[in-house]
Amino acid sequence: MRKYIDINLGERTISSRELHGREIAECGRYLIAKMLLEQNIAEVEPLAPENPLIFSAGPFAGTNFSNANRLSVGCKSPLTGGIKEANSGGTFAFAMGQLQIAGISLHGASDQWVIIRITKDNGITFDDATPYMGLGNVDCASKLHSVYGEKTSLGICGPVGEYEGLMAGITFSDTDNRPSRIAARGGVGSVMGSKKVKAIVIDKDRMPPVNDRKKVMGAIKEYGKKLGESAPVQTLRTTGTAMMADITNHIGAMPTRNFTSGHQPSEDGGAFKMGGTYIRELNTSRGGQTEHACMPGCLIKCSNVYVDDTGREIVSPMEYETICLLGTNCGLEDPDDVARMNEIANDLGVDSIELGATIAVLMDAGKGDFGDVAFMKEVTSEMMAGSEDGKFYATGTARVGEALNFKRVPVIKKQAISAYDPRLIEVTGISMMVTAQGADHTVGNNATFKCDDKNIEELVAESLRMQINAAVADSLGLCVFGRSVTDDNLELISNAINDAFDAGVTPDFIRNIGLETLRLEAAFNNEAGFDEEDDELPSFFLNEPLPPTGKMARLRSSEVNAAMQNLLDARGG
Numbered sequence: 001m002r003k004y005i006d007i008n009l010g011e012r013t014i015s016s017r018e019l020h021g022r023e024i025a026e027c028g029r030y031l032i033a034k035m036l037l038e039q040n041i042a043e044v045e046p047l048a049p050e051n052p053l054i055f056s057a058g059p060f061a062g063t064n065f066s067n068a069n070r071l072s073v074g075c076k077s078p079l080t081g082g083i084k085e086a087n088s089g090g091t092f093a094f095a096m097g098q099l100q101i102a103g104i105s106l107h108g109a110s111d112q113w114v115i116i117r118i119t120k121d122n123g124i125t126f127d128d129a130t131p132y133m134g135l136g137n138v139d140c141a142s143k144l145h146s147v148y149g150e151k152t153s154l155g156i157c158g159p160v161g162e163y164e165g166l167m168a169g170i171t172f173s174d175t176d177n178r179p180s181r182i183a184a185r186g187g188v189g190s191v192m193g194s195k196k197v198k199a200i201v202i203d204k205d206r207m208p209p210v211n212d213r214k215k216v217m218g219a220i221k222e223y224g225k226k227l228g229e230s231a232p233v234q235t236l237r238t239t240g241t242a243m244m245a246d247i248t249n250h251i252g253a254m255p256t257r258n259f260t261s262g263h264q265p266s267e268d269g270g271a272f273k274m275g276g277t278y279i280r281e282l283n284t285s286r287g288g289q290t291e292h293a294c295m296p297g298c299l300i301k302c303s304n305v306y307v308d309d310t311g312r313e314i315v316s317p318m319e320y321e322t323i324c325l326l327g328t329n330c331g332l333e334d335p336d337d338v339a340r341m342n343e344i345a346n347d348l349g350v351d352s353i354e355l356g357a358t359i360a361v362l363m364d365a366g367k368g369d370f371g372d373v374a375f376m377k378e379v380t381s382e383m384m385a386g387s388e389d390g391k392f393y394a395t396g397t398a399r400v401g402e403a404l405n406f407k408r409v410p411v412i413k414k415q416a417i418s419a420y421d422p423r424l425i426e427v428t429g430i431s432m433m434v435t436a437q438g439a440d441h442t443v444g445n446n447a448t449f450k451c452d453d454k455n456i457e458e459l460v461a462e463s464l465r466m467q468i469n470a471a472v473a474d475s476l477g478l479c480v481f482g483r484s485v486t487d488d489n490l491e492l493i494s495n496a497i498n499d500a501f502d503a504g505v506t507p508d509f510i511r512n513i514g515l516e517t518l519r520l521e522a523a524f525n526n527e528a529g530f531d532e533e534d535d536e537l538p539s540f541f542l543n544e545p546l547p548p549t550g551k552m553a554r555l556r557s558s559e560v561n562a563a564m565q566n567l568l569d570a571r572g573g
Helices: 028-038 090-099 137-148 185-194 213-228 231-238 243-251 276-285 322-327 335-347 352-365 373-385 388-393 397-403 426-434 457-477 480-486 490-501 507-527 539-543 556-569
Strands: 002-008 013-019 053-057 072-074 083-088 101-105 112-119 124-128 153-158 171-172 179-183 197-203 289-292 303-307 313-315
Touching: 013 112, 028 053, 028 072, 028 335, 028 457, 028 507, 053 090, 053 185, 072 090, 072 185, 083 171, 083 185, 083 507, 090 101, 090 153, 090 197, 137 153, 137 179, 137 197, 153 185, 153 556, 171 185, 179 185, 179 335, 179 373, 197 539, 213 480, 213 490, 231 276, 243 276, 243 322, 276 289, 276 303, 313 335, 322 352, 322 397, 335 352, 335 373, 352 373, 352 388, 352 397, 373 388, 388 397, 397 457, 426 457, 457 480, 457 507, 457 556, 490 507
Parallel strands: 002 101, 112 197
Antiparallel strands: 002 013, 053 072, 053 101, 072 083, 083 179, 112 124, 153 171, 153 197, 171 179, 289 303, 303 313
């Protein structure tokens, strides 16, 4: 059994219902889409009290099942106006699972800022948030732990979320209690701010009860063994997600200086300093930590703790998306500079992709110079202060570009494009175009797929395959970085769910939940007024050759959507 908790903030009332069997497996991204559609949220104003904020944990949350403690956070996005599921590692889903909580919905809005406290004895209280207001996430987390103890997990609305800045995420505790794991995309933090919830503090406890503990522990062991034998997992463990920078820079698809180039040359022919290999060697030589797990029990350990030349921690983690969007895309060439900007972004509680894309547009429009760290810190200082300029920057890339009447603005559905230039990395480009989530690589990424010799239909087929697999992972609380094992072991996973909860699920159930999630999300956006035009790439991708390859995008929404619909029709609708 697990329970689902509904919290009415305006009335300060709490209700809960029990979930059994299959209901426990219908969670995460799937549940968010289903609930938002059933509650007719598509036409609601995103920052209105009627827009619920949903937290959903997977069936293995609270256990040491590797890469199975991801958290889904969902609502109608104030950034895109469409549906949003933002995904995070950390310990929050782990704590929810240990307290046998499958999901939490926040309804309405509080009249005063509150801390929601959830204890292991099932108590829920509303505490005064006044002492924590205006604090950066680091200071806020420290103060919360001093009051509520170390054996808790935090979900924090940062200073930008407090004033409903649209690039605000929700920050969660990592395995060392750092406030560093962020459900970053789509402005979910601004929705938390609109509800006047400064933080949720939830107790950790112990592994939750399951029907057949021996069999579940056996599945955990078997899945972990398969991860250990997976070559892609070993690569991730060695160099982390930063390895992707070496790949995209090599093929000329890495966002550089607001997507005006796909390659950052090395200084004097030396090593490429923004790649995973260089960063790992540098960080290791300084005493930094590699092979760091973002969530309890994960054996992939693709995260890191990056330190400066004195061995002092700067930030955890240093990830590919941040290295590119907040680094090369802004003209930075030193990983230390990226790490310090990453530290600031984490303290603000904002999406580093959206922040980097916004700053790069400001630079390209002549408001600052590429590579100017002082300018970047000026922008983020204004955002921390909540000044008029800071609140303007916090509206995100699309709105800043529009206000400046600037044309090279890398967004789809008003959300910044991730670190994969669609002129070369076409499968991921298609996923970012057609997803209801806005330009989000996590919905279906295959950066190494050989695209040159493929037609549109073949590219769309690969995108759909990746989208379904990603939706499966997001709906079961699994990290997509385990897909080299997950995708080929659906029987192992379904059997483990059945052993835990007598859910009666099959491998087909798992496959189908991914496709059904995509359908529900598309239906939501259709009700919200989106159409095919919203799927178009920005025109500069179609008209500007990308150095050094000279490639231009060949992806048009009409062709992509027609091919996608043909595939969906062949699958039954």
